[in-house]
Amino acid sequence: IADDGSRMLRFCPVLLVLMLASCGANVVIQRDARFDVTYDDTVTSDNQTIYSYNHTVSRNKTEGVRVSVELLSESAPSPVLFVVRQKQAVLSFQVPLILRGLYQRKYQYTQLGRTLCQPPTKAVAETQFFFVDVSTLSSAGVHYQLRVSRVDMCVCAQFFRYVFPEGVDTVIVKVNSQKNFPCSVMSIQDIQCPVYDLDNNVAFIGMYQTMTTTAAITVQRKDFPSNSFYVVVVVKTEDEACGGPLRFYPLLPDELLDAGNRSKTLDVIVSPAINSEVYVMGMLFCLGIFLSFYLLTFLMACVENKRYDAMCFNLSAVSLADNGSTLSSEAVTDSLASADGNYGYMERSLESVGRSRHESLSSVEEDDYDTLADIDSDKNIVRTKKFLCVSDLARKDKRILSKKYQIYFWNIATIAVFYALPVIQLVITYQTVVNVTGNQDICYYNFLCAHPLGALSSFNNILSNLSYVLLGLLFLLIILQRDILHNRALERNENTALECGIPKHFGLYYAMGTALMMEGLLSACYHVCPNYTNFQFDTSFMYMIAGLCMLKLYQKRHPDINASAYSAYACLAAVIFFSVLGVVFGKGNTAFWIVFSVIHILATLLLSTQLYYMGRWRLGEAAYGLIKRPSDFASYLLAIAICNLLLYFAFYIIMKLRSGERIQCLALVCILFTAVVWGFALFFFFQVMLIDLCLQKTPAESREHNRECILLSFFDDHDIWHFLSSIAMFGSFLVLLTMDDDLDTVQRDKIYVF
Template sequence: MTKLLEPGYTLAVLSDIKRYNIFFFFFSLLQFFKYVFPDGVDTVIVKVNSEKNFPCSVMSIQDIQCPVYDLDNNVAFIGMYQTMTKKGAITVQRKDFPSNSFYVVVVVKTEDEACGGPLKYYPLLPGELIRGGDTATGWPKIKGQSGLIRLLQDLVLLLQSSIFTLPNKRSLDTVGRCRQESLSSVEEDDYDTLADIDSDKNIVRTKKYLCVSDLARKDKRVLNKKYQIYFWNIATIAVFYALPVIQLVITYQTVVNVTGNQDICYYNFLCAHPLGALSSFNNILSNLGYVMLGLLFLLIVLQRDIIHNRALMRNDINALECGIPKHFGLFYAMGTALMMEGLLSACYHVCPNYTNFQFDTSFMYMIAGLCMLKLYQKRHPDINASAYTAYACLAAVIFFSVLGVVFGKGNTAFWIVFSVIHILATMLLSTQLYYMGRWRLDSGILRRMLYLIYTDCIRQCSGPMYIVMFCNMFMYRAAYGLIKRPNDFASYLLAIAICNLLLYFAFYIIMKLRSGERIKCLALVCVLFTAVVWGFALFFFFQGLSTWQKTPAESREHNRDCILLSFFDDHDIWHFLSSIAMFGSFLVLLTMDDDLDTVQRDKIYVF
């Protein structure tokens, strides 16, 4: 059926089963229309298109009843509704309307602010500042502000006087007191299992050419237990993180279903297939790949772990003295993190918005951090970071991510603080890696830095120093955030983590080939396959079907139809491909050094 009323808006109701236009027409501002479900059709998508961005409108789906709420101040009272500019879409199910029919109402709002338009400015005339007979003048407020400023000044003076009167002498007993600790309370990193009487760490770790045998001297059982803590810690973190997240997103979905407010969640409304209480089941289902491939990776690691333990029980010389020392705790943690990424990404897509975006990215930070730690552990098994230190640093990253989402938008002070911390942390970490942990942060640090520049850069710049300087050139691009200040801070921080991982990955492969080692066929196939899949995955990621950086109405302008099986959209394909790409990246880490399984450790270089 076709009906021409007034140009401006186009309404179409599409069957979700056969995907054809049931009817379409133009309508004016204050008209509403009735739609009856045909036999055999349980779900339809109501689409509204406008030729112009503004005026801002509200599309509402209401049950058949009187009166019809078709005014700006009451259109949100019943049914489902959403704001829109040029494009709007609502998926309607027959089960939600007992009469098997509903009204479609479109109302133009009085102001465009709800859709991201400019707020109208109504300046007051000078004579209107004080109404006739009104004694509420402005000076009492100024007086109150002066009193507040005076109070703050008094507090500052009091604090200063307290600081200057603090005693600046310490007793000799405090200075000379030795730290008393029981061995049971000392961490494994504090109690060094390397016998310094046989080989001093300051000599071994500062040789010009280090081999893996120099950094694989600690007891294997102690190190295995140390790296197993990575797995148990991330499993504990996953439980305590996931349960509140699941409860919160269920609450979000309940609020959407009860209120009918479609502006709470940023779906791709042109490809949102509901199931039960879930509004967009396809975006949740597409995350299943992360969970399944994470579980598959855990099984592969378990198989390798069992084979390696059997070789140790047979006193196999290759397992005892050859190849990269095999510690599987970090691999177990990586597989668990991949599974949790799928679960939390599914939770985020229950109701995607800016308040819960960190659910989708938290374990991406974990994965990037664990992969970098695994790369470093391969050649530095004795001096890798403990699980407690690593997860504390990752927690700090997630903390900054939340702060950036809440306070970072347009906040220059936040970006200055973050950029300074980022650059300092990069410099400290670079120094830690370059000196293999054998350095001190004290008053002589500046003198030693100048001496280092003179000896290692001006006189004879060594290979590792070149690499450190090259990588730090990219790290100093942290000033980009300070200059541009992107609105999506969480994605910006995640991009930093991924770029660091890619740089370290490229560095590892280059140094491996430079050291005369080779990459086996299986690992090479994994590298090439993973690179291709990552390329296609990023293409679909940057399609941008919705964005919580804009208003809900503006976000719907980016919505697109399904492209796979009339069920999945571009972002779902990103989920499929990125899960495969991350699984392939894990396989690269697992198989990259298989060519060294028969090489003595004193012939494997450290880099």
């Protein structure tokens, strides 16, 4: 050995390990051992025992070997080291085994069982040897028991081997248990030795996730060159990772805690996942449903254009028959003013109408309205009228107002770019970390219905968000068509476009369509890796949509006094800011809820007095107090916005009907259709809300609410919520757009303000 030492070191590294492990042992005892026999023995620093085993390994049969040891001596000064040498692998462990838990708490195990992996063999059957070396540095004798046994089929109660059948490229591994605790870890590992099956090393390789009653991981053949993998289940030392009770903190840092008897009975099911045909069907279904909206809209646009051309022809014929005559001053006189002179309404003659048209052609600024000569008297008169008309609040220059409301679109487009880019970068990083580390606890997927595609772990949840993008784009096209038709009418100086109906300003509509598209994009980003810290990505533009819809409703009857884009987006930014604060500090923080309640009340008071009373303060405001503090602040804040929007929507429709106005057939169809879709959408929303609340729980607890796919074996509850909510919001936008079409031929001084 001395002469050929260099050659031995180069070609026999395992032998070197054995030599070093044997240093200090004066006596080496080797025994031919047998399976299923318990050996009681004693080891000291002066002797080392080697147990020699041999067994037959079959290429077509999976058979595991279980090494079980128990330390019988109490308070041994030094641990006993067990080294298992087998073909292509060396496994070592000590007894007692000490594992560290939360806050560096230490747990001692005097009984230990390790499962040996099956070395690969090319022969049909091969006899292989392995050795168990037992040694210690304790001068006193340490008494122990050793037992080695075979385990057929599964490689023990801890891990199993699965081989991909021919023609199956993707499988889903499900582990179920009737008991929540003890907390466990399910791991998917490649076929290699050693197998990492301890609490402190199970996360070293492969994919893994904690579990209480349910765990599921989708496994693809391409990730495992050997076309097979191990399913490893390990019981954790503590339950905190699964939301279990926190145990006492040891007073002494070196204190050893008894691990206790922690066992778990479970079922492991490996079944083929969906194939490529289901992916194609899911994508075709998604595209087909929403492209049908494009076809229907195109057909309706053709009908609308024909109707519009016919109306223009009729108006031209009437104009020729009247020999160019214009409306009398009585035609533009408020009927309410003629019935009651105390309303203080100032009648507008044809000369004032002509003057306002001439002034609209000049270059004026948005605030020039307040510099008119009659502003001091007229503003107070308008404020004291019992019934206001749209003409009273539509006196500013149309071009200036159009530019004012176009700022909504350009601002939200700018916000979208600067918001979306870092979000996309962040979620790509999240997904990369998940793929590299294999930690399935980072993202809260519905693992029972999470279909991967490429680097994406849950492609179906991302695909379903395409509905928001497609319908948002369609709404923008509808607005573009209406904008073009309205501009053509203005170019022809049509009276219906200049003096009739609700003033047409499309900037907020463009902003709403953009917000709907961005909701789809950011919701897709959120579903790349859903968790509590990035939940705001899924809700930010929902606040935008609710706010813009309320602004549009108010703008319809108050075009001159509506909020500017800068102040509106500043308020929405404050809402999102409080949403972030609520996520970080809101849970169980009384001071935060007091501050938020005060700001909420003051903001409501200010908004009401400024918008509804046009700057005149009235003290009849109602304060809203928070009685119950919800755990999900972001959803609570969004619920406030949506409820206010729905109430305002209902108020608008009721007041419209009370004012003697009617709802045309197209708008009525949109209202009924949207109401039905919202009903179904809200049903799935409450299912989804229960899952979203799980974002505040541990990953293991959240998986207890995972559900199977319910549509085409590809989409789950959350996907259906995406489909229905996008259709419902699109329908709501159409209602906003069409609900006042009946007023297009009504003079503005006969349209009430409410």
